[in-house]
Amino acid sequence: METIQQQKVLALNGDEAVALAVKQSDVDVVAAYPITPQTIIVEKFSEYVADGEVNTEFVCTESEHSALTACLAASATGVRTFTASASAGLALMHEILYVTSGCRAPVVMAIANRALSAPINIHCDHSDSMVERDSSWIQIYVENSQEAYDSIIQAFRIAEHPNVLLPVMVCLDAFFLSHTLENVQVLPDETIQKFVGKRQIPLITAHEGKKVPFKLDTANPITMGPLDLYDYYFEHKRQQEEAIKRASKIITQIHSEYAQLSGRRYGNGLIEDYHLEDAEIATVCVGSTAGTTKSVVDTLRAKGVKAGLLRLRTFRPLPVTEIVSALENVKAVAVMDRSNSFGGHGGPIFHEIRHALYDTKTHPHVVNYIYGLGGRDMPQNTIQNIYKNLQEILETNQVKRYVQFAGVRE
Amino acid sequence: MSQKQKGWKELPIAGVCWKPATEYLTGDWRTFKPVRDPEKCTKCLLCPMICPDSAIKWNKATEDIEFDYDFCKGCGICANECPVDAIRMVREEEA
Numbered sequence: 203m204e205t206i207q208q209q210k211v212l213a214l215n216g217d218e219a220v221a222l223a224v225k226q227s228d229v230d231v232v233a234a235y236p237i238t239p240q241t242i243i244v245e246k247f248s249e250y251v252a253d254g255e256v257n258t259e260f261v262c263t264e265s266e267h268s269a270l271t272a273c274l275a276a277s278a279t280g281v282r283t284f285t286a287s288a289s290a291g292l293a294l295m296h297e298i299l300y301v302t303s304g305c306r307a308p309v310v311m312a313i314a315n316r317a318l319s320a321p322i323n324i325h326c327d328h329s330d331s332m333v334e335r336d337s338s339w340i341q342i343y344v345e346n347s348q349e350a351y352d353s354i355i356q357a358f359r360i361a362e363h364p365n366v367l368l369p370v371m372v373c374l375d376a377f378f379l380s381h382t383l384e385n386v387q388v389l390p391d392e393t394i395q396k397f398v399g400k401r402q403i404p405l406i407t408a409h410e411g412k413k414v415p416f417k418l419d420t421a422n423p424i425t426m427g428p429l430d431l432y433d434y435y436f437e438h439k440r441q442q443e444e445a446i447k448r449a450s451k452i453i454t455q456i457h458s459e460y461a462q463l464s465g466r467r468y469g470n471g472l473i474e475d476y477h478l479e480d481a482e483i484a485t486v487c488v489g490s491t492a493g494t495t496k497s498v499v500d501t502l503r504a505k506g507v508k509a510g511l512l513r514l515r516t517f518r519p520l521p522v523t524e525i526v527s528a529l530e531n532v533k534a535v536a537v538m539d540r541s542n543s544f545g546g547h548g549g550p551i552f553h554e555i556r557h558a559l560y561d562t563k564t565h566p567h568v569v570n571y572i573y574g575l576g577g578r579d580m581p582q583n584t585i586q587n588i589y590k591n592l593q594e595i596l597e598t599n600q601v602k603r604y605v606q607f608a609g610v611r612e
Numbered sequence: 613m614s615q616k617q618k619g620w621k622e623l624p625i626a627g628v629c630w631k632p633a634t635e636y637l638t639g640d641w642r643t644f645k646p647v648r649d650p651e652k653c654t655k656c657l658l659c660p661m662i663c664p665d666s667a668i669k670w671n672k673a674t675e676d677i678e679f680d681y682d683f684c685k686g687c688g689i690c691a692n693e694c695p696v697d698a699i700r701m702v703r704e705e706e707a
Contacts, residue, residue, distance in 0.1 A: 304627070406625065406626075406628050407624050408624075409632045409633075416625075424628050425629040426626050427627050428627055430627045434623065440620040
C-alpha cells in the first residue's frame, strides 16, 4: 500500500484545478474552442504550452465540433487527449460524442455545466450534459474544485483502461466551481505521472486476421468506424453497453488506488452516502449542491431529524445496486434535478432513482424538485423546505405532487 | 452472406474490420446481370477500366475478359459505355 503523499495547498478555481490536473497527466494533444465558463481551463493550459511546461500539441480549432473531432482522431492514433466545453459548445459536439464513444476513443473532457440557450444564459445548470447521458460517455459530477482536480486525473486511467476504452466527461458546476477560488491540495507531478502512467494499447484482430495494436498506425494498418449496417451495428452497440457497465468496478478500483496516494475519498467513487445509515428522509443530487445540502443535513441531525443525502458521483454508468441499497430503507426521497425534461415526468435523475427503486419491497415515496436553472441559487432555506416537505410526506404517508419547482417565483 | 456471423463477445470492438473487404460478397445486391456477346466484343478493355467494383478482369490464360459475379452489383455502366454494344443487362432470374 502506498503512503499518503505530501501535498501543496494552492488557491485554485475549478477551471485552474482542471488545467493543472491535465498538465500533470502528460497529455499529448489538447484541442479546444473557448466557451464561458470553461474558458479558463483552456487559457490556463495554453499558458503551460506557451511557457514550455508541457510537451502537448495544442490545437486551436474553429468550433467545438472540430475540437472533439481533432481529439478523437488523435486518440485513435494511441495518444492521450483532452478537451473542455460547456453548454452550446457541448451541444455542437453532440454528433462527435457518439462517434468518439463508438470508435472507443478514451478522450477526457471537462464540462463546466452551463444552461442552454434561449434565452442566453452563461450560468450553471446541468441541461448541457444531461442531454448527453445516452452518448456512451462516462459522466462524473464533482462537488468541489478539489474533486475536479482528483477526478480529471482518475478519468484518464478509467477511460484508457483496456476493459473500458470509453470517453469520460468530468462535469463541474459553472461559476460555483469553475470560477470560485478554493484551497486545493495538489500532488507532486511525479506522483501523478506515475499514477496515470503511459496509455496502454490492447491488441485487436484486424482485417488480415492478425492481432495488432488497437491504434491507427501505418506499420499495422487497421480500419476504424467503417459502414456498419443491420448485420453488425447492434453487436458493436452491445459491446459499448458492456464496457460502460464494466467501468463501474474499474472506477471504484482507480478511485480507491488514488485515495491511497491522496487520502481523499468520494464515497466509493460511484455514490457518496451522507448520513443515510438510519435516515428516514433523504435527498439525492449531483454537483456542488451536495455541499450545501450536507450542511442542511448537519443542522437537521442536530435537531434529531433523521435526514440524509445521496450524492451521485457517476451518473453514467448508473450505480443501480448502490442506489438501491443506499435508499431502500429511506421512507421518503426527494431527487433534486438541475435540469428539466420538458413534457416528461420530472428531471433525468428523478427518472433513474425512481425507476431503480421500483423493484424494492419497501417502495419509498420518491418526489422530484427541479431547481437552479440558469444559475438560480440554491440556498440552505430552499433545501430545508424540501426536507420539510419530506417530513410531511413521512407524517401523512401521502404525496401531494410528485414534481415541483424549487426556487422559482410564482 | 450465408457464413456464420460473429456475436458481440467475439467481434473486435469499435467496428474495426476483422476480415478483408473481398470477403464481403456484394454480388447478391444485383438485379440486372451484365451478359456479353463474345461475337461483338472487340476486347478493347474499356469495361475493366471503368467498372467501379473492379468486377471485370482480364484473364491471361484465356486471353479474354471475365465478369466476377461475386462482386458485380449490376450497375450497368459497362453496358452503357461499351462502344460496340456487346453487353446487355438481363434480369437476374432471366439470365
